[in-house]
Amino acid sequence: MRHTISVLVENKFGVLARVAGLFSARGYNIASLAVSETLDPSISYMTIVVEVKDESILEQIMKQLNKLIDVITVTDFTKKEHADRELVLVKVDYSAKEKAKLDSVVKKYAAKIIQCNDDNVIIEAVGEQTQIKELLETLNKFGIQELIRTGRIAMAY
């Protein structure tokens, strides 16, 4: 099962390596990872999506993260009400005759066309995992040339 955990860490060099090293040394899998500074510049916020077979492994991951000196708090969002989002940039084939169709898709998913080239467009979309998945399935019919996604970020209610 996939779990979203957030980790507040000291904003120092090497902290990301400590967190990433912990996952690789103990054989845990990171599905996605997003890191950024918080309002307090001395603290960074990491959102990590992990894939685990059972709860005991998740428990170990949380305990091991907590054990790192530079980790301030660890929260598992699975048991908490929260909002989560990810951002994708998709480069899709574009031809004038399909413009109307593409526009309606973009509108439906509250996405944006941020760059129009001769034969492709770059679409930006923000949403929950399921929405993004649906959007990508729809866009696939137009022909996806390139895809970049940020990884999930989450915030408790």
Next chain:
Amino acid sequence: MNGAQILIECLKREGVKAIFGYPGGQVLPLFDKLYDSDIRFILVRHEQGAAHAADGYARATGKPGVCIATSGPGATNLVTGIANAYMDSIPMIAITGQVKTFLIGNDAFQEADVTGITRPITKHNFLVKDVKDLARTMREAFYIATTGRPGPVVIDVPSDVQLAECEFKWPETVDIRSYNPTYQGHPGQIKKAAKLIADAKKPIIYAGGGVITSGASEELKELVVKLNAPITWTLMGIGSFPSDHELSLGMLGMHGTAYANHSIMESDLIIAVGARFDDRVTGRLDAFAPHAKIIHIDIDPSSISKNVKVDVPIVGDAKMILGELLKEIKKIPDTTEWLKTVKAWKDKHPMQYKQDGLLKPQYVIEQLYELTKGDCIITTEVGQNQMWAAQWYKYKNPRTFISSGGLGTMGFGFPAAMGAKIACPDKLVVDIAGDGSIQMNIQELGTCICNKINVKVFILNNGYLGMVRQWQELFYKKRYSHVCITSPDFVKLAESYGAVGIRVTKKEEVRPALERAIAEDNVVFVDFVVEPEENVYPMVPAGEAINRIIGGLA
């Protein structure tokens, strides 16, 4: 003050009395200031020796051991010793030189990414890029190394930072917002534990190194006596409880006593104190102690329910929690029947070995006990020598058995003995070694002689890498692949350094040789030429349930 002076001032204020180390290009400023310092500096012959000596010093005293090495190869030579301290939760401070800050990342001469290399084998590490951070970093390093579950901390200091000047400011307090170890046990959990104890019929206490770290031996003894329950311990728990006590079952696990293993397997309540259910202890996990409820006292939350599912976890300091638990226990189980069963196992499977043929290694250790009666610090190398030292000497006090438990580092015992002897100059310190292990850090003979560190090294010389040979005999059809090892003439070798060398080949020579070795005011190597193919028994093959004991007389 410059950075080097600040480093030394911090070491002084932390109460450091001895440092083990080796100089080099990137610690020249530091060594220049060490020249004027009154802290005792022990120049080792290899940095690995410095790390193990600092580790041995820490194990003998409970105070952090300190070692220093230069950048690059100096630092990488410390790595095994740091990993060793990490696995056994030993407080240690390793200070390494680093290339100048502006050269970092340039593949400069003798540059290695030391914080990168040591990240997974330290409790924490620091690269100090600004001299203004140095005093605070040192303070935090000692605090982290010695509190909670202790461990090694590396401080990597570029040589230009050692030379940079700044005003010395000693932080009176340490406050790390992200690091707050728990010491007090949760009262609700302690109540639950007391209730489990009241309902138990076949309780057993399982003690680990945490008892020694926390200084909880008195409380542990009180618990054992109060419950009238048998106690067993891990390799790291040796010395936490007197071996000659009637409720003691000795060590459990792969080379534990048969009666300890049977007892824990048949128990209905395990009270684990500062132990971590390591695979060498539990054997096959799904078959381990099937009828037992488990109370687990440990300061590290991540040790709880890592390997074995626990019924009542109590996170905190063993000494404090045992104190509270003792107050909370109102109803004491009747263990009369249980102790009878345990006694029957003791009678049926006593610890024994065949007294025939050539000199037996077990006999040497028994004789050492007869002579010293537990008043001695014993360090070990790793392998058969270590297991025999664990099995056949009766330890009575904490910090008298010093051995590489988690990492299993051959070459640990000799430099660790050196560290222990520096820490406890009035104690007899003995390294029980094998002919293989002793050769891994034998260069430290030079250090011992130069600094008059009169440790005694008893080599159980069987001509083999004995433990590997034993496994090849038992599990690889006696195909002895690269385990026959030649040694120098240890007597002549010792003498060439100015130490005393003695060779023993017969049983009757053992006692006089031990007596002489102890009496000599010098470093002594005794080469005990023992039965080449003697095995360590009892033994549980890796991956088997721990009551599936094979071989020997047990």
